[in-house]
Amino acid sequence: MxxxxxxxxxxxxxxxxxxxxxxxxxxxxxxxxxxxxxxxxxxxxxxxxxxxxxxxxxxxxxxxxxxxxxxxxxxxxxxxxxxxxxxxxxxxxxxxxxxxxxxxxxxxxxxxxxxxxxxxxxxxxxxxxxxxxxxxxxxxxxxxxxxxxxxxxxxxxxxxxxxxxxxxxxxxxxxxxxxxxxxxxxxxxPSAADSTRIGAVLGGPAGRAVRWALAAQFLAVLGHFAAYTYVTPALRDLAGVAAGTVGVLLALYGAAGLIGNFVGVPLVSRSGRSWTTGALVLVTALAPLTLPLLAHGTGSGTAMLLLWGLGYGAAPALLLLDIFRAAPQATETAGALGTFAFNLAIALGAAAGGAVVDAASVPVTLVAGGAVLIVAALLSVRARALAGRRAPETVIARQEPEKEPVTGSRQPA
CATH class of the missing domain: 1.20.1250.20 (MFS general substrate transporter like domains)
Known part of the structure; x- marks a missing residue:
């Protein structure tokens, strides 16, 4: 092998x-x-x-x-x-x-x-x-x-x-x-070099990039799930998509997400530009923002959903890589913090979306979710600027956790 x-x-x-x-x-x-x-x-x-x-x-x-x-x-x-x-x-x-x-x-x-x-x-x-x-x-x-x-x-x-x-x-x-x-x-x-706990990862000037990156991830997931939880009634009632077609469109959304993840992430992650992740999050925001206004049939509804899938398919991995970029010496702790923020945002996003639907309507929920995604995009740009413009592998290569590689011999990571 x-x-x-x-x-x-x-x-x-x-x-x-x-x-x-x-x-x-x-x-x-x-x-x-x-x-x-x-x-x-x-x-x-x-x-x-x-x-x-x-x-x-x-x-x-x-x-x-x-x-x-x-x-x-x-x-x-x-x-x-x-x-x-x-x-x-x-x-x-x-x-x-x-x-x-x-x-x-x-x-x-x-x-x-x-x-x-x-x-x-x-x-x-x-x-x-x-x-x-x-x-x-x-x-x-x-x-x-x-x-x-x-x-x-x-x-x-x-x-x-x-x-x-x-x-x-x-x-x-x-x-x-x-x-x-x-x-x-x-x-x-991980050895002591990578066993940094939360206080050290988030605190001080070096922790600013981590805090901004975590905030960007949290708000991106929150905004997405607040809106996406109600995408079925949005497609049915706003775009006029037949109930039997909604399942097909959701499958297409998932396929677009796969393209975003496996094609978009490698392309964007190789870029050293500070705005690239934010741009993908912004693409994600465009769909819920414009769906209530522009989706007036199956064709336009499909276009909005595909755009949403492409953007959000790439966003989680890119946001996580930004967190790693901000904490190159403590990727495990950073990953655990990202997991915490991600799962909390899923639960709170669905709940917040439901509260807005009950108080207002599905279109208002979609627009609110899109607005939160725009804020997340801006936070992502700031996080990348604070962490530097290096590609993720450049900064991650500096970490020195103790590990046993695949070959079975002990060596630094």
Missing amino acids: DTTSRHYLPVTVVAVGSLTVVTSEMAPVGLLPQMAAGLHVNTGTAGLAMTAPGLVAAATALLFALRGGRADRRTLLLASSGTLAVANLAAALAPAFPVLLAARLLTGLAIGVFWSVAAGLGPRLVPAPAVGRATTLILGGVQVANVAGVPATALIGRAAGWRAAFLVLAVAALAIGAAIALLVPRLPA
């Missing part, structure tokens, strides 16, 4: 792990009515199965950033896979909604641990020049989950029931755990 394959095989395993984790998190999206009927609760109550894991994942990531500990990071990935398998099995067997909710809280714990480790693994698994590509691949699992994973669980749910979907996810989590044990190298806890 050549050097490139040895590096990218564990990256691929972690990427498939991210696909499994995100599919498990988002599975209720396609199963909610069945779950509500089967557990004898209303749909609103069943929706807690979606919001609860995000809040627990955010809290877990924050705790990890505070007390990361000395555990081998591969061991933590194995623990998260095992926990996810147990959580999905418990969800499949849940006799009542409180048991299901407990299982989903356990899912949140697994999500928080997995992403706190996985988000910052690129610099530890591949050479410095390939960090951007590795991070893109790992985060690509999120996009694949939206395009294929969640629809697949919905299909299983319709064919064999929602419990069968969670059983399949439990088996998938076990398979990922086995792949991690066999194909991912040992990843000892």
